[in-house]
Amino acid sequence: MSKNPLLFFAILCFNLVFSQEIKTDNSLTGIVSNSISSQLGLTYVGENSFIKNKWNITSVTNYTLTFSPNISENELLQRVSFDVRENKWSYFTNYQYNYSYVRKIQSDNFLGIGAGFKKEFTYIKSSISYAILFHQSNYFNGEYQNIFRHSLRLKFSLEKNNCEIISEYYYQPNVTNIRDNIIYGTTKISFFPKNKLNFTIGDIFNWRSQSDVKIIHNLTIGVGYKFQKNIKKMNF
Secondary structure, three states: OOHHHHHHHHHHHHHHHHOOEEEEEEEEEEEEEOOOOOEEEEEEEEEEEEEEOOEEEEEEEEEEEEEOOOEEEEEEEEEEEEEEEEOOEEEEEEEEEEEEOOOOEEEEEEEEEEEEEEEEOOOEEEEEEEEEEEEEEEEOOOOEEEEEEEEEEEEEEEEEOOEEEEEEEEEEEEOOOOOOEEEEEEEEEEEOOOOOEEEEEEEEEEEEOOOOOOEEEEEEEEEEEEEEEEOOOOOO
């Protein structure tokens, strides 16, 4: 885990200098978890982008901590994506790091490359993308696994009046064994989304067919914060 903050900090510094736009969407909420039993806790969900012309670097963080009263879940997902946009198409490479207390995963590393397509309507935005991933897992007991996965992503957003709904799901089967698959998705409903502070209801779903704990599923209710700002390019 120690290398990832350094990677994110380097990306952040680069983009603060050269980016023309910053977008952030972060929420800290209380949760009700039913992955093992009913418990309480906190979750942080964030999506932060640094944009310049056709280039886009996005950092996505999902962190969950639950307890009753001892810690029962300590789950982290950190994804950094680099996209190049061409009209409705985009081409990207990304890196994702996972840590899972529940599944005894010391580190999960995904490295992928792919392409996507976006379509917009009056109130609706949708996108679909495909990537090929190299997946390396390291467990607490010293075991490890290296495999390749397909990755199909569907994303949908609807904003109308004072309500916004965003849903994003990934389906990631093993290239050589379709019974070994991962389904990961988030859904968020925000009320008064144009305000900096807004009320949010979120859902995080995490399925792994080959894990002893197949489902980690959390419902979140709390407050979100949005910030968007244009930054003038610095001259040297």
